[in-house]
Amino acid sequence: DQQVKQNSPSLSVQEGRISILNCDYTNSMFDYFLWYKKYPAEGPTFLISISSIKDKNEDGRFTVFLNKSAKHLSLHIVPSQPGDSAVYFCAASGEYGNKLVFGAGTILRVKS
Amino acid sequence: EAGVAQSPRYKIIEKRQSVAFWCNPISGHATLYWYQQILGQGPKLLIQFQNNGVVDDSQLPKDRFSAERLKGVDSTLKIQPAKLEDSAVYLCASSLTPMNTEAFFGQGTRLTVV
Numbered sequence A: 001d002q003q004v005k006q007n008s009p010s011l012s013v014q015e016g017r018i019s020i021l022n023c024d025y026t027n028s029m030f031d032y033f034l035w036y037k038k039y040p041a042e043g044p045t046f047l048i049s050i051s052s053i054k055d056k057n058e059d060g061r062f063t064v065f066l067n068k069s070a071k072h073l074s075l076h077i078v079p080s081q082p083g084d085s086a087v088y089f090c091a092a093s094g095e096y097g098n099k100l101v102f103g104a105g106t107i108l109r110v111k112s
Numbered sequence B: 001e002a003g004v005a006q007s008p009r010y011k012i013i014e015k016r017q018s019v020a021f022w023c024n025p026i027s028g029h030a031t032l033y034w035y036q037q038i039l040g041q042g043p044k045l046l047i048q049f050q051n052n053g054v055v056d057d058s059q060l061p062k063d064r065f066s067a068e069r070l071k072g073v074d075s076t077l078k079i080q081p082a083k084l085e086d087s088a089v090y091l092c093a094s095s096l097t098p099m100n101t102e103a104f105f106g107q108g109t110r111l112t113v114v
Helices: none
Strands: A010-014 A019-025 A032-038 A045-051 A056-059 A062-067 A072-077 A086-093 A106-111 B005-007 B010-013 B019-024 B031-037 B044-050 B053-056 B065-068 B075-079 B088-095 B109-113
Touching: A010 A019, A019 A032, A019 A086, A019 A106, A032 A062, A045 A056, A045 A062, A045 A072, A072 A086, B005 B088, B010 B019, B019 B088, B019 B109, B031 B075, B044 B065, B044 B075, B075 B088
Parallel strands: A010 A106, B010 B109
Antiparallel strands: A019 A072, A032 A045, A032 A086, A056 A062, A062 A072, A086 A106, B005 B019, B019 B075, B031 B044, B031 B088, B044 B053, B065 B075, B088 B109
């Protein structure tokens, strides 16, 4: 039972353009959504999060959008840089961050 | 600030053998997590500790997996006996509070069961 789905296994983007990574969820009880970034041979690193009471959160080049009615969130990276090439995991949890549920990840490749 | 330390980095064992992984969280972090990441999937929470008490172990296969966190600091995760399907990366993470946005992950231990 996949409660968090990232349907695109990979995405390739030209340097300087926008990267859009998508994530869908099924559990309406999820209250908090997070994006993690993972480089090879390293552990995941927290990138950005959004509470269910918001529909947008921005941090520098990274913006997360939440559409609760569609149970969909997306991560926008503008402009994309080669150093952004990594695996991006979408994750969701109940209130106060209990028990993170991760998606399968999307491999982002930013070409220079 | 030192990060989450895990050892070993890699381990290859035969099925039915036992194996143990060690994790040293960031100093002062009360919450510690063990995740299992199978190739092509996202990390799955196995167990969560708050200090030395278990908060959530609902997804830990207790017939073969065990974990402890002595004195609320270091933690070990053990598998006995291992099965082929246990091949995965085992990630340890820690946070000051149960709020997972503050969780810091170690590099993980890649286990191969042959």
